[in-house]
Structure formats: C-alpha cells, structure tokens
Amino acid sequence: MPIRTRFAPSPTGYLHIGGVRTALFNWLFTRGKGGQFILRIDDTDSDRNQAEALLPILDGFRWLGLNWDEGPTPDGKGSVGPHAPYFQSKRNHLYVEAAMKLLHSGYAYPDMMTKEQIDADRKAAEAAKKAYVHRGPNRDLTAEENVRQYQATPKALRLKVPLGQTVVIDDLIRGRVEFQTDLIGDPVILRAPDPDGTCRALYNFATVVDDVAMEITHVIRAAEHLSNTPVQALAYQALGAKVPQFAHVPVVNYKGDKMSKRKLPPLTKDELAKLRTLGWTDEQIKARTDLNIATVAYYRELGYLPAALVNYLGRLGWSLDDKTEFIPLPEMIAHFGLDRVNNAPGNFDQDKLFWLASEYMKLLPLEDKVTGAMPYLQKAGVVGKEIDAPTRGKVTKVIEACGDRLKLFSDVLAYGVFFFKKPEYDMAAMTKRVKKEGVPALLKEYAEQMKSLPSFDKATLEQSLHQFCEQKGLKLADMNHALRVATTGVPVGPGLFDCLEILGKDEVLARIEAALKMA
C-alpha cells in the first residue's frame, strides 16, 4: 500500500512557520518513500473570501517547492485528485453520511440532554474536583430507538465511547501512549441542525472521515493533537476503518513560548525599520497582516532563499547525524525519517536561519542572484520596471562586487543603493574620514590624478592609489576610507576599487567634488 500523508491548513490568509514545518515533515516522508502528499483545506467554519485566504498558503508552498499530489488547484478554486473535493466545506454530506452509519450501527447516539443540564453536570464535577466525562442517557438505548428519536427530533450526535477500555497509540515519534476510555467523554461528532437544517460535523470527526476516504496511511501532525488521538482512534474503529499510523511532531516555540498561529507576535521596531529601508511605506506594512516573523511571507519579502528556510525547518526537530547542518533538499528527502525526529519542542532561531540563508546564497549562481535582487532595486525605485541590458549589466556588476556580503536578496540595498542614486552621506563617517586635517587636499589631488588615468578599471585604480600613497608616505587605509566615504557616503560596502570602477570616472569625480563641498 502506498504511503499517503496529508496536511490540512485552514485558509487563514498566511502560511505559518510552524505549519510549514509540519507540512515539510509530511512531504519529506512521502517524497522519500514514493508516496502521495495531499493538501486538504480545513475550511469548515469560514466560507467567506475562502479562495483569497487560501492563495497565500498555496503560494507559500509553491515558493518553498513543496508540491502536492492531490488537493486544491493552483488558483485555489477547484480540486485535483481522485478524492475531490479537497475542501472540507464541500464534504459535509460525507460526514453526515458517516455519522448516520454510526447512528444506525449503534456507535453513535443523539444527545437529548439540554445545554443547561450538561453545564450543571460539568460544574458539579468541577466542584467535586473530578473530571467531567459526558455520557448522554441515550447511549444505553438500542440503535433502533435512537434512530427513531433522532428522526423525530434531530439533536447533536455523540460517539459512544466504550467503557473500561484502554486505547493504545503506537506513535512513530512518541512511542506507546495509552489512554483510558473511562476518562474520555462521548464527543459530539455532528452538531444539532443549524437554522437552515444542515448538521455540520466537528473537526475530530471530519478529519477521521476524510482520512479514511483519502486513504491516509500516516498522520503526521503537531503534538498538540496527541490528546485528540484516542477519540479519533475510536472513531476509526466505529467506522470499521483501519487506524493509520500516527506521528506527533513537537511544536515550534519562539523564545520559549508557543509560536502560535492564533497570537502572532507583532513586528518589532527593528523589523519595521528593516521593511522601511526596503522601501515599504507604513500603509503597505499595515496592509500586509501576514508579514510577521512567524509567517513564510515575511522571509520571502526579506529575500531569504526558500532552500534555506526548508533546510532550517527540516533541521528543527530532526537531525541527520551528529554534525550536518547544511542539508540540501535532495539529501534531506533521501535521509529523512520519523525515527530521528525529536520529542522536545524546539525554538525557532532567526539567527541560525539567517546563517543558512547566507550559506545558500554563497552557492547561488550570479545570474540567479541578479534576478532575485532586482525586485528590491525596483521597489526602492532606483531601477525601472523594464530592465534593459545596460541596467542588468550594471546590477550584475554590483552583485558581483557585493560577493558574500549579499546574504539576503534585500542586502543589495544595504550594500549597493549608492550605485544607483546620489549617496546619502553618513555624517559621522564624513567627520571621521573626510573632514580631517589634510584629507580634503589629498582627495583633491588624487582626483586630479584620476582624471588622467589611462583606464578606470579596478586594477589600474588600485595600482594608482598604491603609488599615490607611497609618494605621499601614507597608509593605503587612510586614502581608502576617505575615498570610500566621499564616493559612496557610507563606511562599509564592496571593495573600494570595485565601487570606483562601477561608478565610473565622471561619477566618481563628481561625488568627490560634492563631498569636498560638504567638508
């Protein structure tokens, strides 16, 4: 039997880091074993703007390279696969059907107790410091009688939890976990009818019905679902279906707290500042409620390589061996196994992700770096929408000059905006490097010399500056700093001679002149 796993995101409008990690484990597991990975949309309680809220999730998956064999169509409007539709909101009739089957076979019963009664019982149990275990009176009636009552007055349908049993879950990550059925209240599987007459299923039941229908063999999900598992296992049994293998992966924390998708941490001042330097306006930032350190979109906007995020997330809670950190996707697919997934929750560490991003960037071909960095220059407004050959050529040179300094695509702005617009002078650096005793005169003199240079390539420039310094009895560093700040405005950047060559003679001379006016 082929391995089939699934990931069931809710259309929330963004792809959460923790969710991706879980999805990735599912995906890796099937890709390594030749199975199928299914995307099923868990939209039972929200039907408004569904496609719109789903798209960012599908886009995120595509960006990361996590493809699905069955699930929604790329536009999020339809379904592809033998078990369509893959939207739970479109599958309610199947849940009702399954619930009716359980009612007729005596595994489920209509609960005639009123909400008031249940609440009172619950309070009484709490007062007595005992666990409240719901058992509706109808569970002791015959199936025929329950069917009759349900047809007369449809109420919420509950699963009849067997008494005095032990449910054993052999979890692929946790090992053997046992639960006593006497502590599990009869769960509602189908709600009482809505005003319009539809009876909607509850998550715990819908999931089981879908997993059975879609022939899911391995349920790999977040550890928070472990407590739901016995109820679901009971539902499988009642349905007469084979219980799948379960694997509960540890949750992802952030600074020690759960990186919950329900309470996304707000952007910090630094993170906001970062986006602003990329050319984002406050309105644009505010409009993107999905931008947040816990969402995939945030890293995408900052110019992280998707391969780095995948590598990072794959290593969070799973290890290949005692030393390997850099694990490209093909290797991860080949070696991933649930047996090496950790039990303890892990903390999401932006530093390590950043480091991996730089490692992947180092290996990226120059052309790809150019393509990846271009949108940032465009967004900053220093490069037009249409990229002509000279522009692309210049950007290529800039990226090349940036070298390993470029860790994220957005770094092109940090290290290279001044190639595309007049420098914004860092006054502290100006004071330190240019407005110094004797420096303006030296700059002026060297500028004169540059005018007569036979060519303005970096080798010639380097040689000429060395010569100049030697004649003047200066250290190269002195002129270097002064020239850098005078021509780029800032104290850090690509190699000086790279900068000068890319800027070109006319621009360099003009900038030195401008800087001297300020000095």
Place this chain on the structure above:
RNA sequence: GGCCCCAUCGUCUAGAGGCCUAGGACACAGGAUUUUCACUCCUGCAACCGGAGUUCGAAUCUCCGUGGGGUCACCA
C-alpha cells in the same frame, strides 16, 4: 484540577550503560588574514533539572519530585 507529553551549552542538536574529560552547529567573545565591511581560518566561553535506586559503571534504565507544554467545546 484530571489525563497526556516533554526535559543535554543562551539556541538547534549528537548521545539508545562503559568510546563522554559530553561531540557538532548557530549566537557570543578574542585573535589571524584583509583597503572598510563581509568571507575564510584559528582559539575561547558554555549543558546532562533535582533526588533516590538498578549496575562494577548512568546523560543514557526505573521510581519520586520539580519545571515546561498540550488537552479536557455543538473551536479547529
């Protein structure tokens, strides 16, 4: 509160009784190289939650604590 899960450097992890003086990586701190920064290369800092037990021997097994988390909905 009941039930369930978890517990090694600040962080991610290796470790399935002797290979552990606890290894690697990120971060951090020093240093080397260098025209700044980045890269690279060295070096350093830094952990088995506590207590009993089992054993010749325990980070590893057992029990009891402690701490953290999850879950107990006609939410997902």
